[in-house]
Structure formats: structure tokens, C-alpha cells
Amino acid sequence: MVDLRKGELRIPSYSVRVRLRASLVRALAEENKLTPRPDFVLQLTSRGKLRIIAKRTPPPPQLSTPLRVVAVDENSRHGFALAAFDFGDRGCKLAYFEKLRPENHGYRRQLAAALQSYASAPTEEGRALLGQLLGQEPVKALTPERAREHAALARRKEKRLNNNFVQRVTARARELVREAAKEGRAAVVLVDPIDSETLRGTGLQGTLLRARRALENLCRYEGALFVELRASGRQCPRCGSWGTEVRQTRRARVYKCRRCGAVWDRDKAALYNLTTTYFERLRKGGRGNEAVLAERALAALRKWLSKHPNALEY
Numbered sequence: 203m204v205d206l207r208k209g210e211l212r213i214p215s216y217s218v219r220v221r222l223r224a225s226l227v228r229a230l231a232e233e234n235k236l237t238p239r240p241d242f243v244l245q246l247t248s249r250g251k252l253r254i255i256a257k258r259t260p261p262p263p264q265l266s267t268p269l270r271v272v273a274v275d276e277n278s279r280h281g282f283a284l285a286a287f288d289f290g291d292r293g294c295k296l297a298y299f300e301k302l303r304p305e306n307h308g309y310r311r312q313l314a315a316a317l318q319s320y321a322s323a324p325t326e327e328g329r330a331l332l333g334q335l336l337g338q339e340p341v342k343a344l345t346p347e348r349a350r351e352h353a354a355l356a357r358r359k360e361k362r363l364n365n366n367f368v369q370r371v372t373a374r375a376r377e378l379v380r381e382a383a384k385e386g387r388a389a390v391v392l393v394d395p396i397d398s399e400t401l402r403g404t405g406l407q408g409t410l411l412r413a414r415r416a417l418e419n420l421c422r423y424e425g426a427l428f429v430e431l432r433a434s435g436r437q438c439p440r441c442g443s444w445g446t447e448v449r450q451t452r453r454a455r456v457y458k459c460r461r462c463g464a465v466w467d468r469d470k471a472a473l474y475n476l477t478t479t480y481f482e483r484l485r486k487g488g489r490g491n492e493a494v495l496a497e498r499a500l501a502a503l504r505k506w507l508s509k510h511p512n513a514l515e516y
Contacts, residue, residue: 204222204230204242204254206231206234209222209227210222211254220252230242230254238258239258240423241256241258242254242255242257243255243257259423260424260425262426263390263425264388265388265390265484265491265492265495266388267289267290267291267495268289268290268291268385268388269387269390269499270286270288270289270297270379270381270382271287271389271390271392271477271480272284272286272375272378272379272389272390272392272426273287273477274392274473275394275433275435275469275473276393276414277469280455280469281301281302281303281304282301282303283299283302283469283470283472283473284299284300284371284378285300285470285473285477286299286382287503288387289498289499294499294502294503294505294506295506296510296513298378299470300374301453301469304363304364305360305364305367307363309335311356312335313336314356314357314360315353316332316335317349317350317352318349318350320332321346321347321349321353324349329341329344332344332349364409368409368412368413371416371417372416372420376424379421379424380424388426388427389425389426389427390426390427390429390480391417391428392429392431393417393429394431394472394476395430396410429480431479431483432479433472433479434475435455435457435466435467435470435472435473436468437471437475438457438459438461438464438466439464439466439471440459440462440464441461441462443459443462445457445458445459445464445466446458446460447468448465453516454467454469454516455467455469456468457471466514466515466516467514467516471514474503474507478500478503481496481499482496482500
């Protein structure tokens with residue numbers, strides 16, 4: 203039994219009483235207010251830890267306005283870009299945009315490899331490399347056993363940071379979906395998955411795949427529609443021609459269309475094009491009201507972009 207007032211978990215038959223973190227109590231209280239209410243399951247992990255799992259499967263939404271489309275673009279080098287487009291009687295607007303980038307583990311992986319190599323076969327070359335990475339003072343007292351411990355710590359830190367990134371992406375999407383529900387909007391989450399061949403072997407492979415699964419589970423839990431589609435940020439959002447990269451900054455990859463002269467941030471265009479692709483497919487394959495809704499949404503998107511021609515710039 204979970205007592206939210208006292209902030210504790212109790213298993214009376216085993217005389218177990220566990221104090222819960224304040225953040226967990228707040229999260230459980232929020233979930234308990236949902237309709238339909240989740241079922242809570244207590245799980246004992248292989249490491250001997252207790253885990254509380256919330257299970258909930260509301261019916262998928264009926265597509266109608268007001269509607270929120272949460273578009274997510276994956277990139278094997280740059281992480282995730284998220285946008286929320288809101289559709290209603292007055293057209294559409296870009297309600298949210300953010301780029302979420304995972305940690306750069308290049309140095310951490312190089313250090314872990316050097317430490318592991320030195321632990322397995324301590325040589326002067328290995329010590330010299332560690333001296334370049336860490337500085338000479340820390341290396342002087344470094345034994346193979348300590349090197350092995352530090353290598354394991356570096357790998358655990360990388361895993362922890364990647365897990366935090368997945369949680370951050372999922373939490374942001376949950377906020378957008380729940381905000382839509384409070385406003386009476388149905389929610390659709392669109393994900394443009396990275397090509398499997400491009401993703402294979404990269405440092406972000408496992409992280410991006412886990413984030414995608416987490417988003418799909420989130421949609422089941424929140425009663426949102428989850429759709430995987432392909433779209434490209436290299437395609438001009440105005441005329442559909444293929445653009446050319448003109449510069450790359452820390453904040454954006456900037457493209458320009460040779461045909462109409464439009465300039466855009468590749469991540470923003472990818473999300474706009476992803477949303478457009480979804481409604482184009484719905485217009486062609488939808489039935490009745492869905493096709494009508496898609497036609498209106500496409501018109502609203504085009505009108506929004508014509509009113510805000512610089513909205514997709516970096």
C-alpha cells in the first residue's frame with residue numbers, strides 16, 4: 203500500500219515500511235488524478251530494488267479539432283528536435299519548439315578505453331596517453347586495479363547520462379500531450395525515425411531506440427496517437443524543392459532553396475514537413491471527417507507559413 207499523505211510504501215504482511223522521495227510522492231499523486239485512473243504494480247527488480255509501475259491504456263483519440271500535433275525528429279548526431287503545432291477554428295500556430303541534444307561522450311569513451319587498456323596491459327605508452335587525458339599528477343599513483351575501476355565508472359556515467367536524456371525527451375513530450383488534454387485537444391505524436399543503416403554502430407543507437415520506444419509507450423499511456431513517418435529537413439517547406447546547406451552553426455544547420463530563395467533551419471523544416479506529410483497521407487487515405495480535417499490542416503499550415511515566412515529560420 204502506498205500512503206501518499208505519509209509519503210511511504212507499506213507491505214504489512216512482511217512488516218516493510220519504505221519512505222518515498224518527495225518527488226516520487228508528487229508524481230504518484232499526479233498520476234492518481236488521471237481519468238481513467240492507472241493501475242499501480244509493485245515490482246522487485248533483479249538488483250533487489252522496488253519499482254512502482256503505472257499501467258493505463260485509454261482509447262486512442264478521435265481526430266478532430268482542436269488538435270495538437272507533436273512532431274519529433276531523430277538524428278544520430280544531433281539528438282532530437284520537438285515541435286508542437288496547434289490546430290483550431292482560427293487556423294494553426296507553432297506552440298512549442300526545442301532541440302534536445304544528448305551528452306557528447308567522445309572524451310569519456312576515449313578515457314574509458316585508455317583506462318581499460320592500461321588495466322589489462324600497463325605500458326609506458328598507455329601511461330603517457332592517460333597523462334595526456336588526465337594530467338600527469340593523477341596518473342603517477344594509478345595502478346591497474348584503479349584504472350579498471352575508473353573505466354567502469356566512466357562507462358556507468360555514460361549510461362546514466364544517456365538514460366537522463368531519454369527521460370528528458372519523454373518528460374517534454376508528456377508535458378505537451380497533457381497540456382493539450384487540459385485544453386481539450388486531441389494529441390498526435392509523429393516520429394521521424396532515423397534510418398536503421400545510418401544508426402547502426404553509432405554511439406547513440408541504443409539511446410535513440412529506447413527514446414522512441416518510450417515515446418510509443420507514453421502515447422499508449424496518455425491516450426495519444428503514435429505515428430512513424432519519414433520526412434526530410436533538406437526539402438524546402440515552401441515549394442518542396444531540395445535545398446543546399448549554406449552554413450552550420452552550433453545552433454542550426456542552415457539550408458537555402460535555389461528555386462524560391464527560402465532559408466530555413468533544417469530541424470525546424472523537418473518537423474514542419476513531417477506534420478505536412480502526416481496530413482497529406484491522411485487526406486489521401488482517411489475516411490470522411492479525417493480527410494476533411496486533413497485538408498483544413500494543410501491549408502492552415504500553408505497559411506501560417508505565409509504569414510510567418512521567417513518562422514522556420516534558425
